[in-house]
Amino acid sequence: MKILINAFTALALMTGANAATADDRLVLYHWFEYIPQELLDKFTAETGVSVTMDTYDSNEAMLASLKAGGIGTYDLSVPGDYMVAIMANEGLLDTIADGELKNKGNIAPEWANPNYDPGRRHSIPYQWGSTSFAVNRDVYGGDINTTDILFDPPAELQGRINMLDSQGEIMAMASLHLGIPQCTSDREQLKALDAMLQDAKQHWASFNSDTAKEVLVSGDAAAGQIYDGFAAKAREEGANIEYAYATQGYVAWMDNIALLRDAPNRENALKFMDFMLVPENVATLTNWAQYNPGVSGVSALLDPALATQPEKNPHADAGPGVFIEVCSEDVQAVYDQIWTNLKK
Amino acid sequence: MRAQFDIKTYTGFRAIALVCLFILYAPLIVVAVYSFNASQSLTNWEGVSLRWYADVFTGPESGKFKQAARNSFIIATVAATVATAIATLAATGMVRGGRFKLRSLSFGLISLPIMVPEIVLAVATLIFFSSIGFDRGIMTILLAHIAFCIPFAYLPIAARMQGIEHSYEQAAQDLYATKRQAFTKILLPLMMPGIISGFLLAFIVSLDDFIITNFVKGAGVETLPTAIFGSVKQGIKPNIMAISTMLLGVSIVMVTISFFVSKADAIR
Amino acid sequence: MATGAAGGGSASMDTYREARNWLLMPAWVTLAILVLVPVAMMLIYSFLTKEFRGGVIWEFSLAAYDQFFLDRGLFGDEPARIEWTYITIFWRSIWQAATATVLSLAIGFPTAYFIATRPARMRPIWVFLVTIPYWVNLLIRTVSMKFLLRDQGTLNDFLIAMGLIDTPLVIVNTNIGVQIGLFYSYLPFMVLPIYAAVERYNFTLSEAAADLYASRTTTLTRVILPAVKPGVLAGCILVFVPSLGSFLAPDLLGGARNFMIGSLIEEQFKGNAGNWPFGAAASMILLTLVLMLLLLFARQQVKAGKTAG
Numbered sequence: 053m054k055i056l057i058n059a060f061t062a063l064a065l066m067t068g069a070n071a072a073t074a075d076d077r078l079v080l081y082h083w084f085e086y087i088p089q090e091l092l093d094k095f096t097a098e099t100g101v102s103v104t105m106d107t108y109d110s111n112e113a114m115l116a117s118l119k120a121g122g123i124g125t126y127d128l129s130v131p132g133d134y135m136v137a138i139m140a141n142e143g144l145l146d147t148i149a150d151g152e153l154k155n156k157g158n159i160a161p162e163w164a165n166p167n168y169d170p171g172r173r174h175s176i177p178y179q180w181g182s183t184s185f186a187v188n189r190d191v192y193g194g195d196i197n198t199t200d201i202l203f204d205p206p207a208e209l210q211g212r213i214n215m216l217d218s219q220g221e222i223m224a225m226a227s228l229h230l231g232i233p234q235c236t237s238d239r240e241q242l243k244a245l246d247a248m249l250q251d252a253k254q255h256w257a258s259f260n261s262d263t264a265k266e267v268l269v270s271g272d273a274a275a276g277q278i279y280d281g282f283a284a285k286a287r288e289e290g291a292n293i294e295y296a297y298a299t300q301g302y303v304a305w306m307d308n309i310a311l312l313r314d315a316p317n318r319e320n321a322l323k324f325m326d327f328m329l330v331p332e333n334v335a336t337l338t339n340w341a342q343y344n345p346g347v348s349g350v351s352a353l354l355d356p357a358l359a360t361q362p363e364k365n366p367h368a369d370a371g372p373g374v375f376i377e378v379c380s381e382d383v384q385a386v387y388d389q390i391w392t393n394l395k396k
Numbered sequence: 397m398r399a400q401f402d403i404k405t406y407t408g409f410r411a412i413a414l415v416c417l418f419i420l421y422a423p424l425i426v427v428a429v430y431s432f433n434a435s436q437s438l439t440n441w442e443g444v445s446l447r448w449y450a451d452v453f454t455g456p457e458s459g460k461f462k463q464a465a466r467n468s469f470i471i472a473t474v475a476a477t478v479a480t481a482i483a484t485l486a487a488t489g490m491v492r493g494g495r496f497k498l499r500s501l502s503f504g505l506i507s508l509p510i511m512v513p514e515i516v517l518a519v520a521t522l523i524f525f526s527s528i529g530f531d532r533g534i535m536t537i538l539l540a541h542i543a544f545c546i547p548f549a550y551l552p553i554a555a556r557m558q559g560i561e562h563s564y565e566q567a568a569q570d571l572y573a574t575k576r577q578a579f580t581k582i583l584l585p586l587m588m589p590g591i592i593s594g595f596l597l598a599f600i601v602s603l604d605d606f607i608i609t610n611f612v613k614g615a616g617v618e619t620l621p622t623a624i625f626g627s628v629k630q631g632i633k634p635n636i637m638a639i640s641t642m643l644l645g646v647s648i649v650m651v652t653i654s655f656f657v658s659k660a661d662a663i664r
Numbered sequence: 665m666a667t668g669a670a671g672g673g674s675a676s677m678d679t680y681r682e683a684r685n686w687l688l689m690p691a692w693v694t695l696a697i698l699v700l701v702p703v704a705m706m707l708i709y710s711f712l713t714k715e716f717r718g719g720v721i722w723e724f725s726l727a728a729y730d731q732f733f734l735d736r737g738l739f740g741d742e743p744a745r746i747e748w749t750y751i752t753i754f755w756r757s758i759w760q761a762a763t764a765t766v767l768s769l770a771i772g773f774p775t776a777y778f779i780a781t782r783p784a785r786m787r788p789i790w791v792f793l794v795t796i797p798y799w800v801n802l803l804i805r806t807v808s809m810k811f812l813l814r815d816q817g818t819l820n821d822f823l824i825a826m827g828l829i830d831t832p833l834v835i836v837n838t839n840i841g842v843q844i845g846l847f848y849s850y851l852p853f854m855v856l857p858i859y860a861a862v863e864r865y866n867f868t869l870s871e872a873a874a875d876l877y878a879s880r881t882t883t884l885t886r887v888i889l890p891a892v893k894p895g896v897l898a899g900c901i902l903v904f905v906p907s908l909g910s911f912l913a914p915d916l917l918g919g920a921r922n923f924m925i926g927s928l929i930e931e932q933f934k935g936n937a938g939n940w941p942f943g944a945a946a947s948m949i950l951l952t953l954v955l956m957l958l959l960l961f962a963r964q965q966v967k968a969g970k971t972a973g
Contacts, residue, residue: 119718242738403871412775413778506695508699509695516703517702543694604802606912625912632810640801644800
């Protein structure tokens with residue numbers, strides 16, 4: 053018995069010690085596969101702060117986890133545009149006081165005062181890009197610049213489509229497909245949205261965000277909803293895919309590093325934000341993730357091949373890029389119902 | 397053997413048993429074999445190599461996996477130790493406590509974590525910690541693991557104890573040993589094989605747990621299953637196969653130990 | 665498994681009668697705090713009002729159960745009808761779990777019987793072989809299965825190379841994929857209790873049946889099966905219950921395309937929905953179903969015990 057107690061005490065001390073080294077830590081709650089390890093290593097080398105990272109696969113999952121007790125344990129997360137507004141409303145974000153970020157001036161002017169975070173009081177730009185879909189050209193050779201590919205697919209693609217497991221992205225794309233406004237409160241339009249998705253679902257093989265690239269590379273899916281940089285990587289990994297810009301439009305987004313309320317390592321969080329505003333570091337990130345920077349002075353440092361990527365250059369007939377909107381509670385309740393109907 | 401005429405034998409059962417073993421092992425063997433594949437690709441075989449094992453220890457994800465492995469082993473060791481201690485005492489009370497009113501209720505309580513679907517226990521634990529404002533972290537995982545490890549430790553210990561004649565303790569007491577001495581000097585050593593099996597079972601169950609851990613884990617605290625799940629979600633990579641094969645090795649070593657402990661005991 | 669450890673306490677085994685409560689106290693306290701109280705909290709939460717985007721408001725509400733059982737249309741203002749959505753999800757899970765159980769039984773029973781009729785020194789080795797996979801991480805086993813069954817996986821490669829099929833069998837992301845995954849996850853749970861029961865079976869009964877000119881099949885179904893029924897039932901419970909609330913097999917092998925009970929509940933806390941009371945209510949309903957099943961099982965066991973004694 054004594055041996056057991058001794059062993060337990062020793063181990064309890066070990067776990068305690070594990071938690072006690074928290075001084076020079078930064079806890080980042082980040083998207084999967086969205087930051088190169090070398091950048092984290094560089095940050096640690098420069099500041100002595102070690103980075104612990106958890107990952108999520110949708111804005112909604114991140115929000116849910118923070119509300120289920122995660123807040124107060126993470127320092128930073130990387131919400132998309134509309135999610136910054138939601139989190140600010142929910143009181144989940146801390147305010148960055150004037151002068152706390154010495155590199156704040158590096159933010160590109162067009163991203164310095166976005167409507168979801170006026171004056172950049174809670175967040176700084178991370179990357180921006182688009183969400184659309186990619187099609188395997190070995191499987192289907194026809195016109196892909198239409199949202200029919202996802203919602204009313206040709207025979208070759210039926211049953212071989214992967215959708216992102218993200219309510220926001222699917223609802224926005226579906227609204228574009230039907231030509232109705234996002235977050236519409238019109239009952240007929242909502243009914244049509246529900247019916248259309250029900251009908252489209254029979255052609256979908258899976259809902260997966262984190263394997264969105266993998267299934268296209270491996271050929272497990274012949275078409276899939278995907279982010280532009282991810283599609284470019286899939287193409288580089290050997291998939292014969294083409295990223296589509298539908299005439300109906302596509303989803304545009306801006307991800308942001310946001311300072312969380314009750315951040316346990318607030319000082320280190322600010323250091324990291326400053327670090328991610330240095331053009332050189334943003335260039336490392338952008339060259340790796342293959343999206344677009346929101347900081348000035350980066351373009352000269354970028355891989356020239358990025359600029360000519362087909363994923364980054366919508367063709368002349370491409371529809372508008374729209375940001376995901378925040379729905380009212382009533383409409384959100386209907387959206388949730390449609391989402392459940394979709395996955396039942 | 398006169399198998400053909402044996403009243404016990406049913407034709408085809410041997411074949412099904414062999415198929416059963418084949419089904420149980422085929423996926424594990426395939427993964428173990430492919431973990432030695434030199435190729436980056438999953439399906440093309442390009443010769444034998446240890447590069448993915450090296451990748452586990454030195455590759456870009458090595459830091460994450462090392463930390464996760466440490467967490468997993470600390471949690472499993474502490475949770476299994478505490479659960480085994482609690483279960484040993486409880487088994488003594490249940491098996492050597494005579495008849496009492498709360499007996500079946502106590503047994504129900506002890507086996508509850510096995511009976512309740514894991515997802516339900518996960519939700520209940522999450523709600524509990526969240527409602528009392530307990531910060532999620534390694535401690536929440538540990539507490540949850542202790543709870544569901546108790547029945548797994550209890551069952552082999554109690555089973556073992558039922559097989560021990562109570563005349564042993566009585567003889568000790570006849571020789572003026574106190575009850576405490578009879579417990580520590582006689583009963584406990586006799587129960588040791590059961591306690592070891594109980595500990596190992598609890599240890600593996602803790603090491604194995606994904607659902608509950610995933611619900612109650614806190615910021616940046618990963619265990620091996622949650623870390624592997626995170627990687628696997630982005631596609632099966634060769635380094636995951638290497639980790640899996642190593643964990644397979646750990647499991648086989650532990651189950652072998654438990655096998656020989658019980659075997660040595662049977663001989664005695 | 666449950667009865668084996670619970671029963672058998674004879675009145676004379678009372679060396680530690682006085683210390684009993686102290687010995688049991690740590691288990692009572694730990695499990696009360698870490699299991700009973702949380703389940704009670706979950707019950708309370710299922711009757712609270714949901715907070716928009718996750719969390720609860722401390723006001724009594726039946727909304728969670730209303731949402732589960734009653735359909736008030738897309739906009740919540742139509743006359744209430746029975747809501748089939750969640751019943752369908754539960755039914756799908758039950759059906760998947762049942763299929764996996766039947767599959768496990770079909771393979772597990774003959775295997776267990778075969779092992780139990782081996783010479784005594786061979787049995788532990790067979791049991792050892794069957795148990796090893798159970799000791800391997802469930803996640804790893806599920807991932808291995810996925811690797812094997814993928815469209816471009818080993819199984820399809822093999823079948824195509826053998827010339828048995830031309831195009832790969834699509835198994836991953838289908839219901840069959842989930843069923844195979846569940847079957848594979850819990851197969852050892854089926855074999856072990858049946859093995860224990862068959863090992864205790866008195867084979868002179870089979871001989872007696874043969875002497876009375878019963879065919880082999882009749883002996884199996886009319887004599888052996890009734891005798892080992894408790895073991896079979898225990899095996900079925902041990903496969904069915906964990907399958908019912910499983911999360912990994914549907915997620916990895918089913919493509920998360922259809923909700924199962926596990927993923928439906930997970931979604932309420934970690935995913936898009938963020939409806940805690942509803943997640944708690946769904947968990948309570950699942951728990952009630954399982955406890956009812958276990959109660960039925962316990963009564964069966966008691967009945968079986970009575971007829972045997």
